[in-house]
Amino acid sequence: xxxxxxxxxxxxxxxxxxxxxxxxxxxxxxxxxxxxxxxxxxxxxxxxxxxxxxxxxxxxxxxxxxxxxxxxxxxxxxxxxxxxxxxxxxxxxxxxxxxxxxxxxxxxxxxxxxxxxxxxxxxxxxxxxxxxxxxxxxxxxxxxxxxxxxxxxxxxxxxxxxxxxxxxxxxxxxxxxxxxxxxxxxxxxxxxxxxxxxxxxxxxxxxxxxxxxxxxxxxxxxxxxxxxxxxxxxxxxxxxxxxxxxxxxxxxxxxxxxxxxxxxxxxxxxxxxxxxxxxxxxxxxxxxxxxxxxxxxxxxxxxxxxxxxxxxxxxxxxxxxxxxxxxxxxxxxxxxxxxxxxxxxxxxxxxxxxxxxxxxxxxxxxxxxxxxxxxxxxxxxxxxxxxxxxxxxxxxxxxxxxxxxxxxxxxxxxxxxxxxxxxxxxxxxxxxxxxxxxxxxxxxxxxxxxxxxxxxxxxxxxxxxxxxxxxxxxxxxxxxxxxxxxxxxxxxxxxxxxxxxxxxx
Amino acid sequence: xxxxxxxxxxxxxxxxxxxxxxxxxxxxxxxxxxxxxxxxxxxxxxxxxxxxxxxxxxxxxxxxxxxxxxxxxxxxxxxxxxxxxxxxxxxxxxxxxxxxxxxxxxxxxxxxxxxxxxxxxxxxxxxxxxxxxxxxxxxxxxxxxxxxxxxxxxxxxxxxxxxxxxxxxxxxxxxxxxxxxxxxxxxxxxxxxxxxxxxxxxxxxxxxxxxxxxxxxxxxxxxxxxxxxxxxxxxxxxxxxxxxxxxxxxxxxxxxxxxxxxxxxxxxxxxxxxxxxxxxxxxxxxxxxxxxxxxxxxxxxxxxxxxxxxxxxxxxxxxxxxxxxxxxxxxxxxxxxxxxxxxxxxxxxxxxxxxxxxxxxxxxxxxxxxxxxxxxxxxxxxxxxxxxxxxxxxxxxxxxxxxxxxxxxxxxxxxxxxxxxxxxxxxxxxxxxxxxxxxxxxxxxxxxxxxxxxxxxxxxxxxxxxxxxxxxxxxxxxxxxxxxx
Numbered sequence: 009x010x011x012x013x014x015x016x017x018x019x020x021x022x023x024x025x026x027x028x029x030x031x032x033x034x035x036x037x038x039x040x041x042x043x044x045x046x047x048x049x050x051x052x053x054x055x056x057x058x059x060x061x062x063x064x065x066x067x068x069x070x071x072x073x074x075x076x077x078x079x080x081x082x083x084x085x086x087x088x089x090x091x092x093x094x095x096x097x098x099x100x101x102x103x104x105x106x107x108x109x110x111x112x113x114x115x116x117x118x119x120x121x122x123x124x125x126x127x128x129x130x131x132x133x134x135x136x137x138x139x140x141x142x143x144x145x146x147x148x149x150x151x152x153x154x155x156x157x158x159x160x161x162x163x164x165x166x167x168x169x170x171x172x173x174x175x176x177x178x179x180x181x182x183x184x185x186x187x188x189x190x191x192x193x194x195x196x197x198x199x200x201x202x203x204x205x206x207x208x209x210x211x212x213x214x215x216x217x218x219x220x221x222x223x224x225x226x227x228x229x230x231x232x233x234x235x236x237x238x239x240x241x242x243x244x245x246x247x248x249x250x251x252x253x254x255x256x257x258x259x260x261x262x263x264x265x266x267x268x269x270x271x272x273x274x275x276x277x278x279x280x281x282x283x284x285x286x287x288x289x290x291x292x293x294x295x296x297x298x299x300x301x302x303x304x305x306x307x308x309x310x311x312x313x314x315x316x317x318x319x320x321x322x323x324x325x326x327x328x329x330x331x332x333x334x335x336x337x338x339x340x341x342x343x344x345x346x347x348x349x350x351x352x353x354x355x356x357x358x359x360x361x362x363x364x365x366x367x368x369x370x371x372x373x374x375x376x377x378x379x380x381x382x383x384x385x386x387x388x389x390x391x392x393x394x395x396x397x398x399x400x401x402x403x404x405x406x407x408x409x410x411x412x413x414x415x416x417x418x419x420x421x422x423x424x425x426x427x428x429x430x431x432x433x434x435x436x437x438x439x440x441x442x443x444x445x446x447x448x449x450x451x452x453x454x455x456x457x458x459x460x461x462x463x464x465x466x467x468x469x470x471x472x473x474x475x476x477x478x479x480x481x482x483x484x485x486x487x488x489x490x491x492x493x494x495x496x497x498x499x500x501x502x503x504x505x506x507x508x509x510x511x512x513x
Numbered sequence: 514x515x516x517x518x519x520x521x522x523x524x525x526x527x528x529x530x531x532x533x534x535x536x537x538x539x540x541x542x543x544x545x546x547x548x549x550x551x552x553x554x555x556x557x558x559x560x561x562x563x564x565x566x567x568x569x570x571x572x573x574x575x576x577x578x579x580x581x582x583x584x585x586x587x588x589x590x591x592x593x594x595x596x597x598x599x600x601x602x603x604x605x606x607x608x609x610x611x612x613x614x615x616x617x618x619x620x621x622x623x624x625x626x627x628x629x630x631x632x633x634x635x636x637x638x639x640x641x642x643x644x645x646x647x648x649x650x651x652x653x654x655x656x657x658x659x660x661x662x663x664x665x666x667x668x669x670x671x672x673x674x675x676x677x678x679x680x681x682x683x684x685x686x687x688x689x690x691x692x693x694x695x696x697x698x699x700x701x702x703x704x705x706x707x708x709x710x711x712x713x714x715x716x717x718x719x720x721x722x723x724x725x726x727x728x729x730x731x732x733x734x735x736x737x738x739x740x741x742x743x744x745x746x747x748x749x750x751x752x753x754x755x756x757x758x759x760x761x762x763x764x765x766x767x768x769x770x771x772x773x774x775x776x777x778x779x780x781x782x783x784x785x786x787x788x789x790x791x792x793x794x795x796x797x798x799x800x801x802x803x804x805x806x807x808x809x810x811x812x813x814x815x816x817x818x819x820x821x822x823x824x825x826x827x828x829x830x831x832x833x834x835x836x837x838x839x840x841x842x843x844x845x846x847x848x849x850x851x852x853x854x855x856x857x858x859x860x861x862x863x864x865x866x867x868x869x870x871x872x873x874x875x876x877x878x879x880x881x882x883x884x885x886x887x888x889x890x891x892x893x894x895x896x897x898x899x900x901x902x903x904x905x906x907x908x909x910x911x912x913x914x915x916x917x918x919x920x921x922x923x924x925x926x927x928x929x930x931x932x933x934x935x936x937x938x939x940x941x942x943x944x945x946x947x948x949x950x951x952x953x954x955x956x957x958x959x960x961x962x963x964x965x966x967x968x969x970x971x972x973x974x975x976x977x978x979x980x981x982x983x984x985x986x987x988x989x990x991x992x993x994x995x996x997x998x
Contacts, residue, residue: 078980080987081911118878143907147898154897157937161945169945173937180933184926188910191922195915 011057015071015087018055018101019134022047026127029120037119041112044123048105048130055101062094064488067496069140077144082194082204086140091493092273092343093137095486096266099350100137102475103262104130107255109468110358114254114365115163122163126255129155133263137270142190143206145275146183152264153179156256163253171244171251178244182234189227193279196220212278212500225280225287232276235268238291238328239298242321249317250370254361257313261320261357262350269327269346273339273497281501285334292332292415292423298325299430307437311370312360315441316353319396322430323349329427330411334501338414339494340487345407347486348395348479352404355392355472359385362465363445366458372441377450378458385461386446388469393442395476397435403479521580528579528586531567531594532631538563539624539631546620553618557609557960560623561602564630568598583641583702589992592840592985593637593766600759600847601630603964607855608751610958615663615749615864622662626755629655636763642691642701645767649687649731652760653680659752660744666865672747679740683730690723706774707994717775718784724771725791728764733757733814734821735795742806742814746867753810754854757817762843768828769836773993780831788829793924795822800931809857809868812935813850816894819932820846823925827909830916833990838908840986845905845975849893852968856887859961862954870939875948883957884943886965891936893972896929901975908983 025047032040063070069088077085089097108126115122132155135148153176161172193211198204200214216224234241245265249257277284302322309315327349330342362385364370379386391402398404408431415424450456461469479486526533538559545552545559571594574586604626612618632651639645657680661673691701697717698705711717726737733741745753772780780788799819806812824842827835860876860883861868877884893902906929913922957965975982 076980078983080980080983081908147903150898150903154892158944161941169941172941172945176937177930177933181930184930185923188914188919188922188926191907191911191914192919195911198915 013073014054014057015073015089015138018051018058018097019087019131019138021051021054022104022127022130022134025050026124026131029124029127032120034120037116040120040123041108041115044127045105045108045112047127048101048108051130052101052105055098058089058094059098062089062091062489065492067091067492072140077141080204081206082197083143083206084141085144086207087138088140089138091490092270092497094489095343095347096263096270097134097137099266099347100130100133100263102471103259103350103354106354106358106468106471107258109464110258110361111253111255112464113462114361117163122159125155125158126259129159129259133259133267136267140208141206142193142208142211142275145271146187146190149267149271150180150183152267156260156264159256160248160252163256164251165253166251167247168251171247174244175248178234178241182231182241185227186231189224192220192224208275208278212504216280218282221280221283225276225283228276228279229272229287229291232268232271233294235271236265236324236328237268237321238294239301239321239325242298242302245321246314246317249320249357250311250313254357254364257317257357257361258354261317262354265320265324266346266350269324269331269342272331273343277497277501281504285501288332288334289420290332292329292420295325295328295330295332296423296426298322298328299427300433301325303430303433303437307433307440310372312363312372312441312445313357313370315372315437316356316360319356319434319438320349320353322434323353323396326408326411326427326430329415329423333411333415333418333420333423334498335414335418336491336495336498337410338418339498340491341407341410341412341414343490343494344479344483344486345404345411348403348407348476351472351475351479352392352396355388355469355476356396358465358469358472359389359392362461362469367454372444374452375445375455376448376452377446378455379446381456381458382460384466388461388466388473389446390442391473391476392469393438395480397438398431401477401480403476403483406480406483525579525584528574528584531571531574532634534563534567534570535627535631535634539627542620542624542627553620554613556618556620556623557605560627561605563627564598564601564605568595571595571598578640582704583639583644584635585638585640585992587992588985588989589766590638592989593762594634596762596840596843596847597630597633597637597759600755600851601626603847603851603855603968604751604755606960606964606967607754607858608749610961611749611751611858613958614955617663617749622659622749622752625655625659626752629659629755630759633759633763636760637766639767640703642694642703642771646684646687646691648763650684652763653684653731656680656752656756656760659756660748662749662752663747663864666747668747669749670747672744675740676744676748679730683727683737685727686723686730687727690720690727693717693720693723703770703774706771707777709777712776712778713781718781721772721775721784722787725768725788728768729791731764732761732821732825733818734791734825735798735818738795738799738818738821741818742811745810745814746808749864750810750854750858754851754858757813757854758843758847758851761817761821762839762846765824765828765839765843769839770993772828772831773836773995776831777994780829785829785831788825789918789921792822792825792829792921795819795825796925796928797822800928800935803935804931806935807869807871809870809873809939810854812870812939813853813857816932816935817850819928820850820894822928823906823909826913826918826921826925829921830912830918832912832916833987833993833995834908834915835912836990836993836995837983837986838905838912840989841908841979841982842905844982845893845901845972848968848971848975849890849900849902852965852972853887853890853894855961855964855968856883856890859883859957859965860887860954862950862952870942872950873939873942874946874950875943876953877944879948879953880957882962883954883965886969888940888943889969889972891940893976895933895936899973899976901972901979904975904979904982907979
């Protein structure tokens with residue numbers, strides 16, 4: 009039973025756990041926190057068979073499930089997992105317990121509601137990663153916004169309402185046109201074949217005229233570009249990441265941003281191959297601008313969390329460059345780098361949260377010289393930083409290296425030259441952050457009695473560090489699962505765009 | 514035509530049992546109020562029983578015409594009847610504790626609500642323009658009085674007078690339109706309008722325009738919307754829950770019925786552009802003005818104006834799927850909008866004061882259940898997936914796209930985005946601001962809680978499992994004669 013519906017179980021266990029939380033009395037916040045954490049751990053445990061039983065050489069969708077949902081209009085409940093979604097699903101099921109474990113000692117206001125929102129969010133993210141029906145995907149994609157809106161708006165920092173609103177409106181603005189594009193595709197399928205369908209497999213077979221493809225592609229691309237975010241649509245990100253509570257920032261940076269790239273790979277590319285290839289150079293250029301711009305703005309920040317947020321703009325820019333280059337190596341690197349960024353930025357947000365909870369300030373200038381006072385926190389932060397800037401032996405190096413190599417071998421060799429500066433810049437701003445926060449002489453009296461990281465926080469951070477080393481040493485564990493699916497995607501895109509070139513008069 | 518002017522059989526009477534039950538219960542309530550005032554606490558139960566009984570009868574009626582084909586019993590009237598009856602039931606459930614609290618628990622309220630409900634029901638079942646008009650007037654007269662129900666409050670008296678003046682004005686348009694149609698076709702039966710020579714006749718087009726204006730007033734479709742904010746503000750909230758949903762749905766069904774009879778081969782281009790223009794105006798004006806509202810009932814009034822704009826898109830699309838989309842949309846609107854008014858009735862303590870949005874600050878923690886339902890209703894009105902409101906918009910925009918009306922669909926979704934601005938304003942006031950009112954609202958009565966729970970269940974139920982309603986709406990829509998299907 010469970011093995012046939014493994015994906016459904018992984019997707020809906022969190023929300024069922026959320027319902028279970030409603031039974032916990034409000035007067036018992038501790039029970040709510042721990043129950044939510046246990047639920048997320050169970051979800052992680054249930055998701056492990058996805059990894060172990062995944063057929064590594066198989067490029068297609070595995071663990072598929074299919075049921076009618078609204079048969080009259082061709083909406084089905086179709087789930088499936090390939091290498092690309094597999095690694096992101098595991099990243100999600102890992103980051104959620106990590107975030108909840110961190111929150112155990114730090115969320116005080118309406119704890120039960122926070123835990124429920126977080127679990128609903130997990131269901132939304134996982135559902136979007138495994139949905140193979142466009143209507144189903146859209147439902148999960150939008151449903152994610154609601155809990156995140158509350159997480160930022162209720163449990164966030166000083167400008168939380170503004171940040172929550174901006175996050176919601178930006179994301180919604182992108183998605184609504186994609187919604188119409190999805191409706192158009194279903195209708196086009198109906199007029200071409202006589203049957204309504206929202207299934208990805210059916211809609212990729214549509215032969216749309218080029219100008220229609222362009223319009224629909226732009227609608228999809230806008231939705232995903234805002235989510236990533238691609239420069240110049242990134243302005244919601246620093247606000248949302250900075251104002252969100254730590255757990256929210258971890259998941260926002262760790263998973264939500266990835267859904268933009270994932271959506272592009274899963275939907276925009278196979279649905280509109282010709283147009284996607286035509287626009288790929290633009291995508292790459294925007295990615296490059298993001299890399300350099302994000303890095304420069306990050307360097308100028310006075311607020312630790314904002315700095316990490318802008319570093320996300322830069323890192324995701326590099327991922328976008330990899331997607332734009334569209335060689336096998338660059339794509340593998342891009343997917344791996346998504347996971348890496350989730351781990352390293354997740355850890356950075358977590359550790360910034362550790363400091364913030366003790367000093368209640370995120371000002372870089374308020375720290376300095378605390379390495380001797382909180383050595384464990386410092387060690388973890390340094391490892392996360394090194395992972396983020398791509399030190400060999402840690403995970404970030406592999407991803408960045410593959411993207412740069414892959415881009416170098418593509419038609420746009422100069423991209424990798426410019427993008428490489430982003431790697432250097434990231435070392436500059438991250439190391440200077442470490443310098444100013446942990447080394448420099450102690451300038452504030454309060455810092456002398458700064459408490460060390462707690463056990464629960466340590467376990468949460470250490471989990472991520474272990475994952476960083478694991479990918480750094482054995483990147484092939486991830487790559488061999490991702491590569492066949494990416495190769496199939498490339499073949500599909502190039503063959504259908506090639507055929508279309510031939511067909512065109 | 515035989516000798517007698519009025520002739521009907523027992524079968525005809527059987528066909529209007531649903532309405533008769535309601536009228537009789539209304540009369541009984543008035544009598545009980547006068548002669549057995551101690552039974553007042555049972556009035557709501559009696560009214561609810563009448564609504565449920567009337568719905569039950571509706572489902573058992575044999576299909577077909579009655580009163581020589583002037584009244585319809587069909588899948589369409591059954592499905593629409595379910596929508597209307599459910600709206601009335603929510604209104605009664607909310608009214609009971611609300612009237613008790615304000616010390617106005619009287620038989621008139623329920624009687625007028627039931628009679629108004631009969632009027633709406635006749636509008637949707639009438640196959641004869643005069644029956645439709647009589648239904649419209651029955652509705653209007655009942656609700657003119659309900660608007661001014663709180664006699665001692667100036668806002669309520671103002672609401673009554675405004676609704677009366679504007680409503681009469683609107684009715685005059687409708688009546689003039691009916692007269693012109695009668696003059697052209699020689700009949701008041703809707704079916705007799707189905708003549709090829711009428712579809713292109715400028716007088717007929719003008720008459721239909723007048724009907725559009727007249728029913729546009731009832732639907733609070735811009736630019737005939739100006740009464741709605743003032744009337745909603747002064748009217749008892751449970752009555753607004755009904756007025757803001759049921760008559761609007763009935764009006765659009767009537768328009769669809771008449772239009773589909775006249776234009777057997779599709780809407781002529783200029784009629785389509787005219788209807789589309791009204792839809793765009795109403796969506797945009799409603800949403801933009803709603804952004805500036807500080808009173809929640811006025812905000813909901815403007816949101817309603819915007820929603821009527823969305824759903825009017827389906828009249829421009831004009832087809833079987835579009836009519837089915839209208840039906841689904843109104844079911845979604847019922848649970849979201851009547852639910853929102855039910856929650857508003859639960860969240861405010863003092864009916865004599867304006868319902869400022871700011872007063873809701875912090876209620877998310879103090880009165881979690883009504884606040885959560887209001888939030889859910891607002892997400893549904895905004896069209897967020899997994900709610901009923903999304904399903905309504907889904908089928909609506911799907912129909913528009915299948916018909917090639919891309920501009921309408923794009924303007925529709927851009928408007929949805931604007932609307933999120935004011936819906937979220939209320940949500941963050943509830944959850945992200947600290948309380949300003951020293952005291953929370955009065956404790957929630959169980960009937961009120963039931964109404965809220967039903968609406969919430971409806972929002973999620975329709976949002977997650979829309980298939981059954983869509984099939985029912987599709988077969989209901991087949992009742993009207995449509996080109997090519």
